[in-house]
Amino acid sequence: MSKRKHEMDVDSDSDEPTPDLVDVNFDYYNVTTDDYHAIHRLFIQLFGADAERVQTGALTDLVTSVAAESGVGSTIKTEEEEGSAAYAILTVISCRDHPGLQTVVDHVLSKTSADEVFHNTLSLLLQNHHVGLVLSERLINMPVQVMGPMYRMLCEEIDEAIGDGEAYKFTHYLFVSRVYRLTAEEEAAQRNTKRHRADTRHDGVYGFHGEDEEIIQHATHSVTYESGRAMLVPAEKFKEMVKNMETMYKVE
Numbered sequence: 001m002s003k004r005k006h007e008m009d010v011d012s013d014s015d016e017p018t019p020d021l022v023d024v025n026f027d028y029y030n031v032t033t034d035d036y037h038a039i040h041r042l043f044i045q046l047f048g049a050d051a052e053r054v055q056t057g058a059l060t061d062l063v064t065s066v067a068a069e070s071g072v073g074s075t076i077k078t079e080e081e082e083g084s085a086a087y088a089i090l091t092v093i094s095c096r097d098h099p100g101l102q103t104v105v106d107h108v109l110s111k112t113s114a115d116e117v118f119h120n121t122l123s124l125l126l127q128n129h130h131v132g133l134v135l136s137e138r139l140i141n142m143p144v145q146v147m148g149p150m151y152r153m154l155c156e157e158i159d160e161a162i163g164d165g166e167a168y169k170f171t172h173y174l175f176v177s178r179v180y181r182l183t184a185e186e187e188a189a190q191r192n193t194k195r196h197r198a199d200t201r202h203d204g205v206y207g208f209h210g211e212d213e214e215i216i217q218h219a220t221h222s223v224t225y226e227s228g229r230a231m232l233v234p235a236e237k238f239k240e241m242v243k244n245m246e247t248m249y250k251v252e
Helices: 033-054 056-070 099-112 116-128 144-163 184-190 212-218 235-248
Strands: 004-010 022-030 074-078 088-094 131-138 172-181 205-207 221-224 228-234
Touching: 022 144, 033 056, 033 074, 033 088, 033 099, 033 131, 033 172, 033 228, 056 088, 056 099, 074 144, 088 144, 099 116, 099 131, 099 172, 099 221, 099 228, 116 131, 116 221, 116 228, 144 235, 172 212, 172 235, 212 228, 212 235, 228 235
Parallel strands: 131 172
Antiparallel strands: 004 022, 022 074, 074 088, 088 131, 172 205, 172 228, 221 228
16 A cells, blocks of 8 residues: 555656656555565666675665565555556665675775765764665656655654664664766756756766755765765754755655
8 A cells, every 4th residue: 555645747857858748646655575676676776886796686685674574665656557666765774783784884885985084984883873774766767856755754754663662763874876977068058957956066976866965965974986975964964854855856
């Protein structure tokens, strides 16, 4: 059963021109183990060339089983297709309590090594604090507007899990996302598009997902590497970040 029905014109996060917008009805669903194949494809997309190193198959097994048991996390599917594949995933999982995440943790630590302060801070937090790994990915034509409700539900589910005595009281949230790069000419051509915040410097590097800009605004540390980005947000800033997402990316 779905969590919430949603309807909007589906377009891409990107600024590529599209001839038509398509009206799509879709629902938010709890994560289930039946979502394995669709979520695995999304994780391969998220980690790109590093997917094999991260062992996305084992990661998907772990994430789907934990999220299905806890109820923390959502997928998006079209309501017309019962049993349809997930088009998006958002969940959070404890780095402390799940040794199966070590390949992902090692991956992020290796990528943050270019930023000594971030790397050392994250290393210490992983040893002495409770870091939640936020895993978020969606098909490229899913608009950023789907993420405000998705993150709000995640906040509510985390609170419910904490109320039930589950170990979801994180001190920090670690985000992993994808980026792409533009030449100076390409960047100038899209500098004033509605997709990007006017108060954010990009220097030719852009997130595939618009909400990354809001995450960066609340992050104490962020680092961009070849095709990705890692961001660290203290728990006390998480709900404020989500409220800002809902305001900034609401459906008009």
